[in-house]
Amino acid sequence: MRGALDAEEARAAEVAGPAEAEWRRLDARIIWVVTLWGSGLALVTLAIMWWRNAPWWLIAPVPVPLVCGIGYEALRWFKTRYRLTSTHVELKTGLLTRTHRSIPRNRVRSVDVTANPLHRVLRLALVRVGTGHRVSSTKAAVLSLNALSAADAEELRAGLVRRAGTGEQRAIARLDWRWLRFGPLSFATPLLGLSAVGATYETLDILGFDPDNVLIPDLIDWLGEANLLPVIVLGVLGLLLAGALGALGWYVETWWDFRLIREPHGALRASRGLFVTRSATLEEERLHGVEVAEPLMLRLGGGAYTYAVATGAGSTDDEASTFNTSALLPPAPIEESHRVAAAVLREERDPTASVRLVPHPRHALARRVRWAFFCGLGLGGVLVGLGVWLTPVLAHIGWVSALVVWVAGVLFARDGYRSLGHGITGRYVVTRHGSLKRRTIALRRSGVIGWTVTQWAWHRRSTLCRVTATTPGGRGAYHVKDVLMGEGLGFADEAVPGVLTPFLVRRGGTRGADDQGLS
Amino acid sequence: MGGTGSIADVISLPHEPLANPHAMRGIAKHPELKMAQSVTRDSRAESSGDADAELVLRPPSHPVDRRSVGWWLTQALVTVLPPVLILLLLALLIEPARTWLLLPAAIIGAPGLAYIVAMPPWRYRVHRWETTEDAVFTRAGWVRQQWRVAPMARIQTVDTIRGPLQQLFGLSTVVVTTASAAGPLRIDGLDHERARDLVEELADKAQVETGDAA
Numbered sequence: 226m227r228g229a230l231d232a233e234e235a236r237a238a239e240v241a242g243p244a245e246a247e248w249r250r251l252d253a254r255i256i257w258v259v260t261l262w263g264s265g266l267a268l269v270t271l272a273i274m275w276w277r278n279a280p281w282w283l284i285a286p287v288p289v290p291l292v293c294g295i296g297y298e299a300l301r302w303f304k305t306r307y308r309l310t311s312t313h314v315e316l317k318t319g320l321l322t323r324t325h326r327s328i329p330r331n332r333v334r335s336v337d338v339t340a341n342p343l344h345r346v347l348r349l350a351l352v353r354v355g356t357g358h359r360v361s362s363t364k365a366a367v368l369s370l371n372a373l374s375a376a377d378a379e380e381l382r383a384g385l386v387r388r389a390g391t392g393e394q395r396a397i398a399r400l401d402w403r404w405l406r407f408g409p410l411s412f413a414t415p416l417l418g419l420s421a422v423g424a425t426y427e428t429l430d431i432l433g434f435d436p437d438n439v440l441i442p443d444l445i446d447w448l449g450e451a452n453l454l455p456v457i458v459l460g461v462l463g464l465l466l467a468g469a470l471g472a473l474g475w476y477v478e479t480w481w482d483f484r485l486i487r488e489p490h491g492a493l494r495a496s497r498g499l500f501v502t503r504s505a506t507l508e509e510e511r512l513h514g515v516e517v518a519e520p521l522m523l524r525l526g527g528g529a530y531t532y533a534v535a536t537g538a539g540s541t542d543d544e545a546s547t548f549n550t551s552a553l554l555p556p557a558p559i560e561e562s563h564r565v566a567a568a569v570l571r572e573e574r575d576p577t578a579s580v581r582l583v584p585h586p587r588h589a590l591a592r593r594v595r596w597a598f599f600c601g602l603g604l605g606g607v608l609v610g611l612g613v614w615l616t617p618v619l620a621h622i623g624w625v626s627a628l629v630v631w632v633a634g635v636l637f638a639r640d641g642y643r644s645l646g647h648g649i650t651g652r653y654v655v656t657r658h659g660s661l662k663r664r665t666i667a668l669r670r671s672g673v674i675g676w677t678v679t680q681w682a683w684h685r686r687s688t689l690c691r692v693t694a695t696t697p698g699g700r701g702a703y704h705v706k707d708v709l710m711g712e713g714l715g716f717a718d719e720a721v722p723g724v725l726t727p728f729l730v731r732r733g734g735t736r737g738a739d740d741q742g743l744s
Numbered sequence: 745m746g747g748t749g750s751i752a753d754v755i756s757l758p759h760e761p762l763a764n765p766h767a768m769r770g771i772a773k774h775p776e777l778k779m780a781q782s783v784t785r786d787s788r789a790e791s792s793g794d795a796d797a798e799l800v801l802r803p804p805s806h807p808v809d810r811r812s813v814g815w816w817l818t819q820a821l822v823t824v825l826p827p828v829l830i831l832l833l834l835a836l837l838i839e840p841a842r843t844w845l846l847l848p849a850a851i852i853g854a855p856g857l858a859y860i861v862a863m864p865p866w867r868y869r870v871h872r873w874e875t876t877e878d879a880v881f882t883r884a885g886w887v888r889q890q891w892r893v894a895p896m897a898r899i900q901t902v903d904t905i906r907g908p909l910q911q912l913f914g915l916s917t918v919v920v921t922t923a924s925a926a927g928p929l930r931i932d933g934l935d936h937e938r939a940r941d942l943v944e945e946l947a948d949k950a951q952v953e954t955g956d957a958a
Contacts (some may be wrong), residue, residue: 343951379765549886660914672899674922678891688798693926695894701925711798718799722894728874731797 229700248317252374254347259298263291277433286516305368309384316368328368332356334536335510337550338504341376345502350378354385371433375501386492386506393489397568398554398561400483407528407556408476411520418468419688431587433736447520485565493533493569495552505550511536513672513698514653515553515566517577519663527564530554533569534699551699566667576667578655582646583716588689589707590642597627597634601602603626647705647716653693654720658706666703672696673721678713692717753853802893804874804881812871812933815913816864822909825858843880844885862886873931875946880920882929892929906936918942 267287276286281460297320305318315327335355344350347370349455356367373381429436448456481499488494493512496504523529531554554565566691570576605627612620639661648655654673658664673694680690692705692713705713828849835845866886874881876901880899883891905917916939921928 467862635797675892677893677895680889682887682889682927688800695922695924695926696926697923700928710800714801715801724879724893725801727800727876727879728893729799730802732800 232247237382240684248308251302251305252308252372252375252377254349255372255583256295256298256302257347258343258372260295260348260546263294267291299331305349309381314368314385315714316370326358328354328366328416328673330385333385334508334524336385336506337548338378338382339501339548340372341501344372345500348375349373350375352378352381382504382506385489386508394485395698396484397493398483398485398565400480400555401442401557402563403563404555404557405473407523407526410522410526410556411472412522412527414468414472416465416468417471418464421467421471422464439443476555482556485553485569487568493553495550497555503548505548505552507533507550508534512569513696513697514666515570515575515577516664516666517559517562517575517701518564519559519665521661521663523556524663527559528556528581529559529630530556531562531565532699533674534666534696534703536697541567543681549640570667576650576655577657577665579649580650580653580655580667582648582655582657583712585642585645585647585707586689586712588709589645590638592689592707593641594635595636597631597638600634603628605706631720645707647708647713649716649720653715656694656703658704668698668703669694670720672698674681676717676721676725677702678710680710686699776952801883804872804883806873807941808868808871808873808931808933809915809935809938810868811913811915811935815862815909815915815933816867817860818909819913820856820860820863824852828853839885871932873944875949877949879927882931882947884930884932887896894920894922896927896946896950897947902946902950904939916940918946918947 241512265455265728271284274287300320301318304320305316307314307316309315309330311330313327313329314333315325317323317325333354333356335353336356336360336468338350339353351372352370354370355367370378370381372378409646426436434440442469444454477502478499483497484495486496488506491509493507493509495507496502504645512533512535516532517535518532519528520528520530530552532549533551533553535551553569554562557565562742563578566575566577598649605623608623608626610623612618612623637660639656644660644663646655646657649670652669652670653667655665655667657663673696675695677695678690679692679693681689684690685702688705688710690710690713692708693702694705694717695702705716708716714725714729718729757946791901831845831849831852835842835849838845863886867884870885870889872883878896880894880896882891883889899920900923901921902918903917903919903921906915907917910916912932914936915933916936918931918934919928920930930940931939
């Protein structure tokens, strides 16, 4: 049906003539970006080589990759053309294998604009047009224009997302600098501290100070004379401080000037960034819900992340990347998170806050404790076994680590169990789970496009299972973890009436055995 | 309710393609089997009353092709045997290291043997599928079992896959994708012709649905 429509529109475009269907080049200044970047890199390399007295035959080939890079970029610019017709956005590119990609405009689900510092100096921007389809690879689902002039980029973005709409542009949220305190509340902080030490070591090594033979022996000598306890305490504090500074810097760079805006036609636009600026536009019709994520440290500090559950954004890859296109808010107080979630969904109250979550059965707790027990047993067992065989030190390490795993495991098990919950509120289904990263997800009931029930054979008797709602948005599947089958199915059937109904039966008693495989 | 539902499904079966003799045999055997189950289930539900009756997913109505057992068995053999045989061969050739080669062979071999013996028949009992006017319903797995439902209106593509081993047994896998990134529904181990008919039927029922939900 839509195919016919497309064809009709295509014919209309042909009639409209070539005036609007003019092929355009990327901005030629993109060659300058590569030139500047490459020259900078080459200069630094040359400087280090000069400093280290490198022989001439090592120095001589340095400009070769630079020239190649510039040549490649110039050719790529020369061979790349794009155009925006009334029905499609098209891109022709490629040196050896030519590709011609064309995305129907009514399939455009996202337009992301990013600019790194060099782009910004030259007033350029990289535009990514997404269709939200990730059936094959994510790469194929995105049409990337590197780069347009900033003005062209904005024009293209506006042209692609513009719909009939009479609302006015309205800011939903802005960065509040008091939220900076959430920056260091992350497990990344100590790691950043350690990486600072590593980076210092590497730099010294590159500059030829030979830290292995000069600095480290000196350090060991000095440590031998010093009082160890304060040194260790100060060292750890120093690491954490360096890490916290790094995390603050990261927060500032990532979330500088964050703004979440509702555009006149209803789309949401989140823009941010100090050096690298990023802007993501989310069509309202591809929004299927919100997720409030609270990593452990952030949760203890009363903060949370807020993500959109939207088609083509918020996959597992996205969450790890620096430019998560589904982020609706920086790490912020949980109340703010709920306020923004409600505003984004156009609801009175955030469904993840207003919902009454049903707690899960004790089996879920028992399962978690059992896991902790077996993990401790496995680790301790292996170490003690090796210890008996090799050296008693390992045996001691073994039982201590088993104890640590058991204690920590039980704590996490209890916390994870308390996190579990599911419920229905208004137009949404809500589920919550996780301890290290507690996630509360509210999904529009209309956005649920199927159900999956997963059960391990040894949970047949207790009927513990996982009920998963599948949706076109975000990670594609959202779980209600460790719920009794009867309750989980009842919940799923109530949430989205009709989908599961023909396949459900009522069965009396608690004995669960018919023809469902071996018990 | 559920019991009568499954009888109705069985009765409405003739709308499905019956071209292939295997499918015929499967269905011909099916009604009595299914009805017997439904009757016992109904009486049980009535005797215990509806109040404390719990909801369960009924098994989808069709089993997969019997030849799947052979296919899964071959798969298991192909996975387990090569490393074990190589280790045994090396143990035979390299005398000094014999214990150190037999030990890993045993460590891989013992669970491997259990896998070879248990997995194929277990899978055969679990794997079932069903299509109605509105949805596709599958059950798969063995130790970890998964029921999946996809409404017909949300189906985006329907494909068949035939791996080299499957071709040997005359089997196909039908893959049904929706807009979700969580992975497609798969019906493993259908007879070739049955699979082809099913794909046609699904493509027909699901129309040329494109685009994502909402």
